[in-house]
Amino acid sequence: MTPARNRQFRLKSRPQGRISADHFDFCQEAPPEPGEGQARVRVLYLSLDPTNRIWMSDMDQYMPPVAIGEVMRGGGIGVVEASRSSRYREGDLVTGLTGWQDYCLADEGENAMSVLPEGLPVSLPTMLGACGMTGITAYFGLLDLGRPQAGETVVVSAAAGAVGSVVGQIAKIQGCRAVGIAGGPDKCRYLVEELGFDAAVDYKSADWQEQLAAATPDGIDVNFENVGGEIMEAVMRRMNLFSRMPLCGMISGYNQQEPMRGDFSPILMRRIDVRGFIVMDFLDRYAEAAAQLAQWVMEGRIKHRETIVEGLEQAPEAVNMLFDGGNVGKLVVKVSEA
Amino acid sequence: MTPARNRQFRLKSRPQGRISADHFDFCQEAPPEPGEGQARVRVLYLSLDPTNRIWMSDMDQYMPPVAIGEVMRGGGIGVVEASRSSRYREGDLVTGLTGWQDYCLADEGENAMSVLPEGLPVSLPTMLGACGMTGITAYFGLLDLGRPQAGETVVVSAAAGAVGSVVGQIAKIQGCRAVGIAGGPDKCRYLVEELGFDAAVDYKSADWQEQLAAATPDGIDVNFENVGGEIMEAVMRRMNLFSRMPLCGMISGYNQQEPMRGDFSPILMRRIDVRGFIVMDFLDRYAEAAAQLAQWVMEGRIKHRETIVEGLEQAPEAVNMLFDGGNVGKLVVKVSEA
Numbered sequence: 219m220t221p222a223r224n225r226q227f228r229l230k231s232r233p234q235g236r237i238s239a240d241h242f243d244f245c246q247e248a249p250p251e252p253g254e255g256q257a258r259v260r261v262l263y264l265s266l267d268p269t270n271r272i273w274m275s276d277m278d279q280y281m282p283p284v285a286i287g288e289v290m291r292g293g294g295i296g297v298v299e300a301s302r303s304s305r306y307r308e309g310d311l312v313t314g315l316t317g318w319q320d321y322c323l324a325d326e327g328e329n330a331m332s333v334l335p336e337g338l339p340v341s342l343p344t345m346l347g348a349c350g351m352t353g354i355t356a357y358f359g360l361l362d363l364g365r366p367q368a369g370e371t372v373v374v375s376a377a378a379g380a381v382g383s384v385v386g387q388i389a390k391i392q393g394c395r396a397v398g399i400a401g402g403p404d405k406c407r408y409l410v411e412e413l414g415f416d417a418a419v420d421y422k423s424a425d426w427q428e429q430l431a432a433a434t435p436d437g438i439d440v441n442f443e444n445v446g447g448e449i450m451e452a453v454m455r456r457m458n459l460f461s462r463m464p465l466c467g468m469i470s471g472y473n474q475q476e477p478m479r480g481d482f483s484p485i486l487m488r489r490i491d492v493r494g495f496i497v498m499d500f501l502d503r504y505a506e507a508a509a510q511l512a513q514w515v516m517e518g519r520i521k522h523r524e525t526i527v528e529g530l531e532q533a534p535e536a537v538n539m540l541f542d543g544g545n546v547g548k549l550v551v552k553v554s555e556a
Numbered sequence: 557m558t559p560a561r562n563r564q565f566r567l568k569s570r571p572q573g574r575i576s577a578d579h580f581d582f583c584q585e586a587p588p589e590p591g592e593g594q595a596r597v598r599v600l601y602l603s604l605d606p607t608n609r610i611w612m613s614d615m616d617q618y619m620p621p622v623a624i625g626e627v628m629r630g631g632g633i634g635v636v637e638a639s640r641s642s643r644y645r646e647g648d649l650v651t652g653l654t655g656w657q658d659y660c661l662a663d664e665g666e667n668a669m670s671v672l673p674e675g676l677p678v679s680l681p682t683m684l685g686a687c688g689m690t691g692i693t694a695y696f697g698l699l700d701l702g703r704p705q706a707g708e709t710v711v712v713s714a715a716a717g718a719v720g721s722v723v724g725q726i727a728k729i730q731g732c733r734a735v736g737i738a739g740g741p742d743k744c745r746y747l748v749e750e751l752g753f754d755a756a757v758d759y760k761s762a763d764w765q766e767q768l769a770a771a772t773p774d775g776i777d778v779n780f781e782n783v784g785g786e787i788m789e790a791v792m793r794r795m796n797l798f799s800r801m802p803l804c805g806m807i808s809g810y811n812q813q814e815p816m817r818g819d820f821s822p823i824l825m826r827r828i829d830v831r832g833f834i835v836m837d838f839l840d841r842y843a844e845a846a847a848q849l850a851q852w853v854m855e856g857r858i859k860h861r862e863t864i865v866e867g868l869e870q871a872p873e874a875v876n877m878l879f880d881g882g883n884v885g886k887l888v889v890k891v892s893e894a
Contacts, residue, residue: 277821278793278821278822278825279825280824280825280826280827446820450820451815455616460837465820465823465824466824467824468820468821468824471821477789477819477821478819478820478821479817479818479819479820480817480818480820481815481816481817482784482788482803482806482816482817482818483615483616483806483809483815483816484616484832485803485830485831485832486618486803486804486805486806486832486833486834487616487617487618487832488618488832489618489831489832489833489834489837490831490832491829491830491831492823492829492830492831493823493827493828493829493830494822494823494824494825494826494827494828495824495827496824496827499827
């Protein structure tokens, strides 16, 4: 049976600053009929990520921006409802770029999606978070680019977020001192008391720079950078000789119209290795990361939370939580029942 | 015989902006008498480098700043005139941190200097330039951090300077397209016609950004960065995915009082590897670089020029040439006759 409607967010205008529903047409069309080699996927959960904000803009970016009129790009998990491909069976859970809509088509080429194994040991939101793309981002950024050694100090910004929370916990598994920067006492307590960070810095408090200094008495060997701006500069001023800085994001700049500038002189004077990366750069090694992350999660060595927003119609407003600090852990939108 | 006087530039105040003789006390004292394990060195040539400007300031830097009242730090070449060390013989040519003065003491510890081999195949200024510290800087920065592959495009700023001119020529030896950025048509002609760069961009012309685009039709794979600021940002906007950026200097910022900011977003979006370095990081491999550079120079594959300023008393004003573009190739001060 073909379902009745496919609601879609199509980009109407590029946001300047905060995102609202007005930047999208929330339209309906008939759900797609799979052609040969395709499957129709009902979306269960959407992953909301800072990169959604990048894709809405026309800033210099690593994929083409979403075109005006196009369905908003986004990752998610869905269930196959109808298939004309041997790759997908009805009932399969799949993950990939579903877009902000009720239904999408998976195919065997450009829009191929990954079929999740049966009997998943974790929830679907976790499969988008600690055991999914954001966990994998933390894994490769920290281990491959940050190259932390036992006893070193690792600082991560947006530390209560989906990526940052995993970064700090992997740092602890590696025997490092893990310091998280987050907004507000609740998040800071969460980092230290629940996730086992050694220290947390509340960037919303007046003395956050002093907190940072106190939390990093031996300087900083790895800065896993998620936010950019003033926080990035303060961290860089405390980085050690030959330290590493995986540059995962600069979320503080995504709502601005100006270039995302920062002071380059510590890079020179401290001989920092700054490396930009996108999780897709490690595509051929996802299985390694996913297996290790799942093991750590099952062992309780990586704890995680998800912030679940109910209803596709909430997606545009919900993205702002990533910028306002409204979520803890992975932010997902529940689109339909599994 | 002990010579009559040792003229010394002692730092009096930290320059804000342009350097002048007023920032120093030009004093005289008796030349130093070598103690046990020491040698008195008469300075022949001083090396003038952008790093002199850094050392005069109290900006965050990789060695302690020169203290007020201290003899200005600087590299140079001298001849041993009196020795109480088995390491140095009278008549030996030595290189190291001589300071801005007529005479210095070499010792066997912190102020040890390197004894140059007899029968040098190149001039002493060249031993400070293409075959010395600046050549070695170019060598490791480009080859170890830039990792250029044949067919790739290498861009270097301050390309007619001591480091930049060698970077472009090593890039050519590696089979790369070498593009230099320099100020004025004379320097640009020098790069292309004498040094064999594939293209030069005159940053003093109104259309320099168009020149840069035309000179790098396939984008930029390695940016050997010497200047920072607006030029760095323009180059970074043309850098390719997974390109490399050895950060050797940001000379455009050394006379400013502000942080040396630049746009970080290309690092993220293009996954650039930005690596700050100082030639001293490669201390244990100097011999490798020096031997290779000497061979290339002897074979005529690395051409070089030196700009020689006569007289120690000229040193403070002469440093400004590095910032005004007054020199071509290595800038040295001739202090006394060999």
